[in-house]
Amino acid sequence: MKPVLALVGRPNVGKSTLFNRLTKSRDAIVADFAGLTRDRHYGTGRMGQREYIVIDTGGFEPEAGEGSIFREMARQTRQAIAEADAVIFVVDARAGLAGQDHDIANELRRLGKPCLLVANKAEGMREGAQLAEFYELGLGEVIAVSAAHGQGVRSMLDRALDAL
Ligand code: GDP
Ligand code: MG
Secondary structure: OOOEEEEEOOOOOOHHHHHHHHHOOOOOOOOOOOOOOOOOOEEEEEEOOEEEEEEOOOOOOHHHOOOOHHHHHHHHHHHHHHHOOEEEEEEEOOOOOOHHHHHHHHHHHHHOOOEEEEEEOOOOOOOOHHHHHHHHHOOOOEEEOEOOOOEOHHHHHHHHHHOO
16 A cells, blocks of 8 residues: 555645656646645555655635635545545744644644644745744644755655655
8 A cells, every 4th residue: 555645734735746756746726826726636646665645735626615715625624634644734834823823733633643843935044043843833843845946845755654
């Protein structure tokens, strides 16, 4: 069985950009507008001999039925976490810590899945001060990456697969 990695995080942190990096797939549509991506949710990738499946979250189907877009996103996030062997929890290094980050962190703790905390958009940032606040989430080390530029993505993936 290929391990399943779920990308979760609030809208616009760069999950779909990271998904494209990890899967070499163009299936996830990257939009500049929060909540407007209609992602295909699954992709496959490979690192060396290791194959894996990645789940993107945050897309929505217009015909999803009643409930707000936000409720639909929360549902997708929970479902992806449930399906995953490990969760890549993405936060935005530039925007800083947000209330929704705490909500997701609490959910991850409750479910007890192996989890990697990844601060995206960290290109050109010095580690340390700017990432320190994310330690408040209580999920351990903060791994800086830039999905857009590919920085740190490989070693992050290595660690996600090693955590299984
Ligand atoms: P999602 O809503 O979490 O799936 O986020 P997206 O992948 O759609 O990205 C949201 C926005 O952040 C887009 O404008 C991306 O171009 C931008 N973005 C994604 N990754 C990076 C990054 O590493 N650095 C910077 N500066 N912007 C990024
Ligand atoms: Mg997206």
